[in-house]
């Protein structure tokens with residue numbers, strides 16, 4: 001691969017990175033040939049044109065903290081196109097509640113900029129604060145706040161996408177109702193960079209709440225975690241998070257019982273009223289009440305719960321079957337190493353129907369791969385039979401390959417492959433060689 005051609009397109013020192021540490025920009029045991037840091041949309045278009053001519057496989061990225069997430073491992077990546085140097089906040093109109101930014105802006109950078117205007121973007125994706133906005137939309141990553149505020153796609157008003165074959169598409173606009181006909185914008189959320197590089201975003205903003213309060217409940221014989229969450233969900237007020245935590249997941253809660261954390265983000269006047277409504281509903285006192293920065297810190301640490309896990313599974317299901325599924329997680333206990341400190345844990349965002357299952361340390365005996373794969377596939381069947389779906393978000397490379405991140409998508413697979421071909425005819429952005437050969 002002749003990188004001198006790339007240096008002609010990206011002439012500034014540091015824009016083409018070829019020699020880096022073993023773990024930098026690597027996914028599993030592999031590294032790309034080069035990481036590129038374009039400074040403009042024109043440079044991205046030129047890079048993609050060159051990649052098309054030479055059949056180089058490219059992966060769009062932000063800061064590279066989650067390159068292994070949901071990765072179909074049979075893909076060879078020649079180039080990573082990182083948006084991290086395109087990190088300007090372009091327009092912020094507080095009166096019109098929107099911000100326009102380059103996709104390499106981090107969520108943290110954005111929140112700091114918005115704070116003086118008493119506004120924020122209510123998203124709390126798992127992982128590091130250096131997550132870029134382009135990646136959050138591309139991976140549709142979100143946490144506990146999705147209960148009250150929705151998923152990343154609910155906050156995007158507009159986006160600019162450079163497709164695999166170098167076309168620039170401007171999708172959506174600055175107002176909420178801005179799409180006539182088919183809303184292509186929604187396709188970007190969870191697209192994992194398969195349709196192109198997201199270069200700009202227009203995001204809808206919210207007023208920063210005056211009060212932040214978290215109520216922590218501990219389950220008991222009369223109230224299981226899910227029945228507590230169920231009662232709280234029916235409180236006649238908007239709650240921003242209702243999360244169920246397995247025993248021992250957080251030290252603020254006792255280690256024997258399942259915990260429930262409810263977050264109220266409101267005006268000073270309303271926060272006590274909402275709490276009173278919740279307590280009336282549950283007929284149970286919280287074991288702890290966290291206010292202001294303590295409440296924020298609790299949820300900040302909760303979003304990093306999975307950072308050291310060997311395996312992270314995301315289950316989507318109706319809240320009404322969550323109780324069943326939480327019991328059935330026990331089937332995965334055989335995968336856990338005997339000396340694992342964290343064991344098998346879960347974190348559920350009840351109202352959103354999201355159940356995260358975390359395996360701290362895998363048992364790696366002789367037959368571990370075949371056994372773990374079989375157990376996970378059986379568990380995926382169990383979830384699907386109840387109308388849910390199971391995504392293997394993170395796992396060792398060999399296990400991901402056996403189980404696959406999403407399982408069989410059947411007809412959807414064909415549809416997605418067709419869409420990929422429209423946006424990226426030469427499949428230079430394809431996330432797996434399986435897709436490349438699905439002619």
Ligand SMILES: Cc1cc2nc3c(=O)[nH]c(=O)nc-3n(C[C@H](O)[C@H](O)[C@H](O)COP(=O)(O)OP(=O)(O)OC[C@H]3O[C@@H](n4cnc5c(N)ncnc54)[C@H](O)[C@@H]3O)c2cc1C
Pocket residue numbers: 059060061062063064065066067069083103125126127128130131132133134135136138139140141142192193194196197198199306307308312393
């Ligand atoms: C330890 C850890 C745990 C995490 N756990 C979860 C989890 O459980 N669930 C979850 O959903 N997320 C999880 N994430 C992901 C996280 O929430 C963010 O999505 C991610 O960290 C984004 O940061 P980044 O800029 O480094 O993305 P990168 O790692 O640079 O990119 C991630 C992927 O996003 C796509 N992408 C990035 N930028 C663009 C762009 N501009 N255009 C098109 N595609 C793009 C690419 O497909 C790329 O492979 C985790 C992250 C970390 C570090």
